[in-house]
Amino acid sequence: MERVAIIGASMTKFGQREEWVQELLAEAGLECLEDAGVDAETVKHLYVSNMASGEFEGQTGVMNGLAHDIGAVPAYTQRIDQTSSSGGAGIYAAWQSVASGASEMTLLVGGEKMTHRTTGEATDVIASLTHPVEYKTGVTLPSFAGMTARHYLERFDAPRESLAKVASKNHKNGVDNPHAQFQKEVDVDTVLESPIVADPLRLYDFCPITDGSAALMLCPESVAQEYTDEYVVISGIDGATDTHVVHEREDPTVMGGVVESGEGAYEMSGRDPDDIDVAELHDMFTILEFLQMEGLGFAEQGEAWELVEEGYTERDTGELPVNTSGGLKSKGHPLGASGVAQGVEIYEQLMGEAGDRQVDAEVGLCCNVGGFGNCVITTIMEAAR
Amino acid sequence: MTMEATRYDDGTISYPGHPRSRNGAEPVETIDLSEYTAEVVTWTTSTATPPGVREPNHLAIVEFDVGEVAETSEGDAVDDGEDVETSVRALVQLTDDEAETGDEVEPVYTEELREPGAGIREPDSQDWDGYRFEPV
Numbered sequence: 001m002e003r004v005a006i007i008g009a010s011m012t013k014f015g016q017r018e019e020w021v022q023e024l025l026a027e028a029g030l031e032c033l034e035d036a037g038v039d040a041e042t043v044k045h046l047y048v049s050n051m052a053s054g055e056f057e058g059q060t061g062v063m064n065g066l067a068h069d070i071g072a073v074p075a076y077t078q079r080i081d082q083t084s085s086s087g088g089a090g091i092y093a094a095w096q097s098v099a100s101g102a103s104e105m106t107l108l109v110g111g112e113k114m115t116h117r118t119t120g121e122a123t124d125v126i127a128s129l130t131h132p133v134e135y136k137t138g139v140t141l142p143s144f145a146g147m148t149a150r151h152y153l154e155r156f157d158a159p160r161e162s163l164a165k166v167a168s169k170n171h172k173n174g175v176d177n178p179h180a181q182f183q184k185e186v187d188v189d190t191v192l193e194s195p196i197v198a199d200p201l202r203l204y205d206f207c208p209i210t211d212g213s214a215a216l217m218l219c220p221e222s223v224a225q226e227y228t229d230e231y232v233v234i235s236g237i238d239g240a241t242d243t244h245v246v247h248e249r250e251d252p253t254v255m256g257g258v259v260e261s262g263e264g265a266y267e268m269s270g271r272d273p274d275d276i277d278v279a280e281l282h283d284m285f286t287i288l289e290f291l292q293m294e295g296l297g298f299a300e301q302g303e304a305w306e307l308v309e310e311g312y313t314e315r316d317t318g319e320l321p322v323n324t325s326g327g328l329k330s331k332g333h334p335l336g337a338s339g340v341a342q343g344v345e346i347y348e349q350l351m352g353e354a355g356d357r358q359v360d361a362e363v364g365l366c367c368n369v370g371g372f373g374n375c376v377i378t379t380i381m382e383a384a385r
Numbered sequence: 386m387t388m389e390a391t392r393y394d395d396g397t398i399s400y401p402g403h404p405r406s407r408n409g410a411e412p413v414e415t416i417d418l419s420e421y422t423a424e425v426v427t428w429t430t431s432t433a434t435p436p437g438v439r440e441p442n443h444l445a446i447v448e449f450d451v452g453e454v455a456e457t458s459e460g461d462a463v464d465d466g467e468d469v470e471t472s473v474r475a476l477v478q479l480t481d482d483e484a485e486t487g488d489e490v491e492p493v494y495t496e497e498l499r500e501p502g503a504g505i506r507e508p509d510s511q512d513w514d515g516y517r518f519e520p521v
Binding site: 055119120121123124125127128131132133134135136137138139140142143146147148150151154195196197198199200201243245246247248252 | 399400401407426427428429430431432433434435436437438439442444445446474475476477478486498499504505506510511512513515
């Protein structure tokens with residue numbers, strides 16, 4: 001099987017945008033075509049990662065709309081919804097379309113328009129992924145995070161400050177990301193003094209509500225070499241699920257989908273956690289960075305907080321920089337775009353195009369989490385020159 | 386009103402019930418969790434709640450010890466397998482913020498845990514009554 005390459009990437013400014021979802025998708029899609037040097041008519045498959053444009057905006061059929069808007073008709077097109085991991089699922093679908101031989105040029109665009117909704121409405125749209133016995137309690141994804149964080153802190157005797165340090169680190173990284181929603185440093189005291197949202201987690205433990213879009217261009221490696229001498233390959237990718245009902249999991253601090261998808265991606269790539277130079281983890285809530293570090297083998301269970309305390313995940317001085325983009329925490333979380341934007345960051349890091357965020361990296365990993373670990377995609381990328 | 390967990394032919398229990406257990410086994414009986422007390426595993430108080438949900442909303446994952454040994458569909462006791470469970474967890478509302486991790490709590494019936502139709506979920510697609518839990 002020929003390796004699948006990425007030859008172009010783009011993302012819009014994340015934040016509160018005036019544009020609606022169709023315009024956001026077109027903005028990232030056109031920019032990705034230009035970055036890859038690919039004509040729209042060359043695109044054979046077009047995937048759109050989007051969780052809920054129908055629920056948020058009353059706009060469905062966004063994949064067909066995008067194909068028309070960017071001049072990619074008659075490309076085959078499909079919308080990918082896997083809740084918050086729609087972006088990662090889009091990378092997997094795009095990879096499959098190329099790896100199978102069905103497409104020689106696949107454009108993936110992820111996007112969401114959310115900020116026109118109130119926080120309560122947006123939270124409810126996201127919480128609609130829960131089982132009826134969960135939904136009727138009024139649980140939200142932040143509530144799951146609060147319960148999990150309390151359990152983690154109590155069980156592993158971790159200090160509350162360690163979670164605040166995740167937020168502070170990722171905000172610091174986001175300062176250097178011109179596409180981030182918040183280019184603003186937030187210190188640990190500010191996190192610890194911010195309003196409680198889901199006890200013990202506070203406002204700055206959570207990602208914001210965001211509009212935005214991101215895109216990647218995928219093709220077989222032999223085709224990539226017709227366009228460029230420098231590109232990135234997807235060396236490993238896998239997806240997995242965990243229980244729909246969160247409390248049915250045997251261990252509240254283990255996300256089975258992270259473990260399973262990580263193992264699959266490592267096996268496909270022939271890599272292990274020690275080989276990863278940079279990682280984008282789904283820090284929708286600070287506690288998720290701990291759970292993914294442990295699930296992906298970067299730390300033993302209950303010990304990720306110690307690595308964060310030691311500075312292991314710092315961008316400029318750590319052994320494994322985590323969320324150099326600023327993560328969902330500062331960059332923002334436009335649901336369907338987030339997993340694609342993780343891929344954009346790893347692509348730029350491996351291509352040496354990350355500007356002030358640049359780290360020394362040949363192998364990168366991104367982990368995109370849907371629901372509260374309900375669906376997960378892990379992708380490993382490598383620089384190819 | 387009951388709060389039904391399901392025991393399966395392989396000895397596992399889940400709340401809510403599913404057509405098959407996590408190992409693919411068929412259901413053999415239900416257990417009404419509203420007849421039991423439970424222990425708080427973890428909890429939170431949510432201050433940013435969706436439409437139709439009380440604010441603040443006190444939530445917990447609690448664990449029920451349902452003790453007794455069950456029978457399989459053939460009438461054999463499910464007591465010699467490797468996966469026989471005697472406890473089951475549930476996500477519940479707490480009546481207030483008085484409960485802590487490890488506390489014993491008991492159910493109190495509530496007609497509406499949240500307002501049907503105020504959120505995105507179709508009101509007729511599910512039930513809305515249930516139990517809040519308070520310290521024993």
